[in-house]
Amino acid sequence: MLSIKNLTVAVNGKEILKDFNLEIKAGEVHAIMGPNGTGKSTLAATLAGKEDYEVLSGEVIFKGKNLLEMDADERAREGVFLAFQYPVEIPGVSTTNFMKAAVNAKRKHNGLEPLDAKDFLKMMNEKSQLVEIKREFLSRSINEGFSGGEKKRNEIFQMAMLEPSLCILDETDSGLDIDALRIVANGVNKLRNAERSFLVITHYQRLLNYIVPDFVHVMFGGRIVKSGGKELALKLEAEGYDWVKEEVEMI
Amino acid sequence: MEVQKEFELAETAFTKESLPLRKNALEAFEKLGIPSMRHEEWKYTNIKAKLKQQLSLTTTDSQVNAAVKNYIASLPPYAFRLTFLNGVFHPELSIVPDLKGVTVCSLKEAFAHHTTLVEKHFGKLVNYSEEHFAALNTAFVTDGAFIHVQRNVIVNEPIYIQYFFTATDANAFTQTRNLVILEEGASLQFAEDFRNASNINVQYNHVAEVYVGKNAKVDVAKLQLEVSNAIGIHTLESSVERDGRFSAATITFSSPNTGTGNALIRNNVTARLVGENAHADLNGLYFGKETAHIDNHILVDHVAPNCTSNQLYKGVLNGEATGVFNGKIFVKPDAQKTNAFQSSKALLLSNEASINSKPQLEIFADDVKCSHGAAIGQLDENALFYLMARGITKEEATQILTYAFAHEVVDHVHSQPIRQFLCDKLKDELQLNF
Numbered sequence: 001m002l003s004i005k006n007l008t009v010a011v012n013g014k015e016i017l018k019d020f021n022l023e024i025k026a027g028e029v030h031a032i033m034g035p036n037g038t039g040k041s042t043l044a045a046t047l048a049g050k051e052d053y054e055v056l057s058g059e060v061i062f063k064g065k066n067l068l069e070m071d072a073d074e075r076a077r078e079g080v081f082l083a084f085q086y087p088v089e090i091p092g093v094s095t096t097n098f099m100k101a102a103v104n105a106k107r108k109h110n111g112l113e114p115l116d117a118k119d120f121l122k123m124m125n126e127k128s129q130l131v132e133i134k135r136e137f138l139s140r141s142i143n144e145g146f147s148g149g150e151k152k153r154n155e156i157f158q159m160a161m162l163e164p165s166l167c168i169l170d171e172t173d174s175g176l177d178i179d180a181l182r183i184v185a186n187g188v189n190k191l192r193n194a195e196r197s198f199l200v201i202t203h204y205q206r207l208l209n210y211i212v213p214d215f216v217h218v219m220f221g222g223r224i225v226k227s228g229g230k231e232l233a234l235k236l237e238a239e240g241y242d243w244v245k246e247e248v249e250m251i
Numbered sequence: 252m253e254v255q256k257e258f259e260l261a262e263t264a265f266t267k268e269s270l271p272l273r274k275n276a277l278e279a280f281e282k283l284g285i286p287s288m289r290h291e292e293w294k295y296t297n298i299k300a301k302l303k304q305q306l307s308l309t310t311t312d313s314q315v316n317a318a319v320k321n322y323i324a325s326l327p328p329y330a331f332r333l334t335f336l337n338g339v340f341h342p343e344l345s346i347v348p349d350l351k352g353v354t355v356c357s358l359k360e361a362f363a364h365h366t367t368l369v370e371k372h373f374g375k376l377v378n379y380s381e382e383h384f385a386a387l388n389t390a391f392v393t394d395g396a397f398i399h400v401q402r403n404v405i406v407n408e409p410i411y412i413q414y415f416f417t418a419t420d421a422n423a424f425t426q427t428r429n430l431v432i433l434e435e436g437a438s439l440q441f442a443e444d445f446r447n448a449s450n451i452n453v454q455y456n457h458v459a460e461v462y463v464g465k466n467a468k469v470d471v472a473k474l475q476l477e478v479s480n481a482i483g484i485h486t487l488e489s490s491v492e493r494d495g496r497f498s499a500a501t502i503t504f505s506s507p508n509t510g511t512g513n514a515l516i517r518n519n520v521t522a523r524l525v526g527e528n529a530h531a532d533l534n535g536l537y538f539g540k541e542t543a544h545i546d547n548h549i550l551v552d553h554v555a556p557n558c559t560s561n562q563l564y565k566g567v568l569n570g571e572a573t574g575v576f577n578g579k580i581f582v583k584p585d586a587q588k589t590n591a592f593q594s595s596k597a598l599l600l601s602n603e604a605s606i607n608s609k610p611q612l613e614i615f616a617d618d619v620k621c622s623h624g625a626a627i628g629q630l631d632e633n634a635l636f637y638l639m640a641r642g643i644t645k646e647e648a649t650q651i652l653t654y655a656f657a658h659e660v661v662d663h664v665h666s667q668p669i670r671q672f673l674c675d676k677l678k679d680e681l682q683l684n685f
Contacts, residue, residue: 048640051636072636073639073644073645073648076641076643077642088633090655091655092654092659093651096685097685098641098651100685101643102638102643106642162642
């Protein structure tokens with residue numbers, strides 16, 4: 001599904017990701033943990049195609065294609081989805097209209113006709129139930145005046161609508177209370193299947209109680225320094241990151 | 252331009268009742284002439300260079316062409332409308348409302364049949380001794396619409412006043428005029444809709460005078476949606492009495508998707524709040540492409556106390572288009588407790604596009620609230636990335652964000668049918684199909 005090899009990325013001339021490597025197979029859930037400023041969000045934004053992220057070296061192959069050659073919109077149509085840490089508010093455009101444009105852009109990319117009004121409505125109804133979103137919510141301007149929890153639910157709703165192959169969740173748990181966290185995690189779990197992969201970026205182990213990962217990686221200084229199973233997350237929660245730092249410094 | 256000679260032809264073309272006033276206006280225009288950029292109000296708009304050297308002010312050419320027929324066919328068949336071609340009224344293309352307490356006819360007819368009422372109001376709001384194009388218009392008016400709404404009469408359906416240009420004479424400079432009078436407690440929505448339906452560059456100069464009586468309401472939409480190859484000068488003068496409300500939305504799309512964008516549009520919109528507790532909303536939205544030049548001069552004149560006003564103008568400029576925003580708020584000595592607000596925002600979508608934005612507040616009362624803000628910027632990069640990260644192309648994302656920016660002005664249009672009409676036009680203009 002996704003193969004990242006020796007990826008080095010700079011933001012404003014400063015190297016953030018350094019010689020980063022990661023392999024994700026179809027259907028796998030990978031969690032990336034690590035302290036602040038280690039490059040977790042840079043990784044997410046680079047994969048999604050944000051322009052001001054400069055790739056200095058390395059390659060990213062997604063479903064056999066060179067991801068780095070594509071613009072953000074093309075990556076999305078190919079099946080990459082980034083759930084934003086800070087979803088953007090756009091007054092004046094409803095979530096419904098936004099999704100109509102996005103779903104039809106993807107359909108066009110796949111050589112399909114635009115969805116008619118009835119089918120689109122049906123799809124909206126179905127997917128909004130996944131994250132317990134009310135219909136009137138969708139006719140409101142994108143994220144305008146939404147609470148933190150509502151914004152994150154809206155991200156997962158969009159993910160459900162676009163049916164991506166690779167879902168990147170950038171600190172989706174930040175700013176969520178326990179109920180919102182449960183709703184968001186339930187939505188994600190319902191979307192898990194054998195073809196869809198997840199890259200879950202988080203500070204805290206808490207989210208991983210709900211979205212149980214196959215692999216846990218610890219990022220430090222722009223690269224993965226330790227990998228393991230879900231038990232690694234528990235150890236980090238109990239003991240913090242210091243022991244990882246010490247290990248790295250010893251090498 | 253030999254105005255005297257032209258006037259000899261014009262003299263009998265419009266009503267004899269108005270002749271003394273027209274002669275006065277002619278005299279004023281002979282002194283004023285066409286303004287150059289040295290004139291403060293025309294500093295950023297070189298109208299003198301743009302207008303043809305030879306102007307023909309007395310055109311008789313009034314052909315219906317296919318573009319006009321197609322447009323009319325696209326309208327709801329029941330919509331009230333007065334249709335003018337090159338300033339000449341065409342009753343056969345019009346649906347004139349026949350409502351109790353409402354008089355709607357051409358200005359020529361109004362001068363003949365409602366002489367006293369018309370003479371009392373015609374030429375009284377515009378200052379033709381100082382304003383060049385108001386003087387020219389008053390002297391050479393060919394025709395226009397007259398609407399009078401009696402006391403407490405509410406007109407529920409909007410009236411569209413359509414001005415089509417089908418002229419084949421490139422020197423033609425069409426002078427049209429509306430006069431709208433609302434008595435106490437009356438209510439009206441109308442649109443002035445300008446369209447270039449010819450294959451040539453057209454020139455026109457339009458004036459409207461609107462009287463809003465006590466507790467009366469007027470919603471006017473000035474639609475300049477197909478004016479790609481036009482030099483258009485618009486003047487809208489209103490006076491609002493006690494508890495009255497005047498709202499005007501000026502919408503200019505310099506260039507529909509297929510147009511060349513070679514337009515020069517000047518709007519002078521004035522609301523004079525002459526009675527206590529009156530309110531004015533002067534809003535505007537303009538899109539300019541290529542070499543379009545769109546100039547909005549707005550004035551809210553707070554004469555009476557306890558009045559409120561809002562100005563919200565938004566522009567989207569692309570290519571080498573230029574915009575001018577001059578928003579004046581005058582607060583006269585008696586106008587205590589005035590609350591006036593002004594906002595001008597422009598999006599520049601190319602490096603060559605530009606705008607000159609100038610707020611002008613002249614306050615002579617001490618207990619007032621006035622605020623103004625001007626912003627010029629580009630599209631929000633984060634919002635653009637957010638839309639693209641969902642698979643929407645950069646082009647479409649730009650259109651969606653432009654829609655989001657522009658929609659606020661359309662949202663402020665009080666008249667529901669006109670608002671819906673504009674909303675659809677905005678989507679068409681941006682090629683959005685949601």
